[in-house]
Amino acid sequence: KAGVTQTPRYLIKTRGQQVTLSCSPISGHRSVSWYQQTPGQGLQFLFEYFSETQRNKGNFPGRFSGRQFSNSRSEMNVSTLELGDSALYLCASNDQGSTGELFFGEGSRLTVL
Amino acid sequence: EDKVVQSPLSLVVHEGDTVTLNCSYEVTNFRSLLWYKQEKKAPTFLFMLTSSGIEKKSGRLSSILDKKELFSILNITATQTGDSAVYLCAGGIQGAQKLVFGQGTRLTINP
Numbered sequence: 274k275a276g277v278t279q280t281p282r283y284l285i286k287t288r289g290q291q292v293t294l295s296c297s298p299i300s301g302h303r304s305v306s307w308y309q310q311t312p313g314q315g316l317q318f319l320f321e322y323f324s325e326t327q328r329n330k331g332n333f334p335g336r337f338s339g340r341q342f343s344n345s346r347s348e349m350n351v352s353t354l355e356l357g358d359s360a361l362y363l364c365a366s367n368d369q370g371s372t373g374e375l376f377f378g379e380g381s382r383l384t385v386l
Numbered sequence: 387e388d389k390v391v392q393s394p395l396s397l398v399v400h401e402g403d404t405v406t407l408n409c410s411y412e413v414t415n416f417r418s419l420l421w422y423k424q425e426k427k428a429p430t431f432l433f434m435l436t437s438s439g440i441e442k443k444s445g446r447l448s449s450i451l452d453k454k455e456l457f458s459i460l461n462i463t464a465t466q467t468g469d470s471a472v473y474l475c476a477g478g479i480q481g482a483q484k485l486v487f488g489q490g491t492r493l494t495i496n497p
Binding site: 276304308315316317321323328331363365373375377378379380 | 429
């Protein structure tokens with residue numbers, strides 16, 4: 274069974290641009306969540322989707338948004354990029370809704386110049 | 387505010403040593419305590435603990451949860467260089483996939 278797949282793996286943007294990251298969960302998993310990882314703040318929760326509905330959102334500005342499609346694939350978007358948005362963005366999926374461990378993808382490393 | 391604190395933040399030991407990593411948590415609507423290992427890629431799942439006092443083991447790794455003291459430890463015996471990684475502790479919340487992560491412990495095993 275394929276793991277969680279994230280694309281692109283690496284990308285470089287400039288301030289003010291926007292970016293869209295994609296996540297394909299493990300087949301059969303309906304829950305997808307997103308995390309931002311930086312050296313200073315560690316892993317921080319962005320949002321969680323289950324059956325196309327956002328169930329929870331972390332403490333991030335409205336520039337960070339996401340969605341989930343009917344096939345459980347998810348995208349997150351960051352608009353008006355700032356230098357501080359440079360981070361590893363990790364997606365995780367889960368097959369039990371709100372129970373069980375999360376399975377992480379390898380992440381999309383975003384650099385904002 | 388939910389908080390997970392790990393200690394030490396960094397640890398360097400020799401191959402064959404035994405290490406203990408600590409994790410304390412303050413998580414509203416706590417459901418579970420999870421441990422992950424992260425090398426230069428995706429965090430990989432190690433343990434999920436929901437009941438106090440019941441040790442979980444996987445090879446040389448073991449972990450236990452104390453829900454009264456809001457504390458968990460991860461033990462690694464007979465360490466190997468392949469155990470070098472960042473070990474992440476996270477609190478899981480009832481009714482959500484949201485995990486609250488600690489800062490991680492960077493473990494380095496020298497041959």
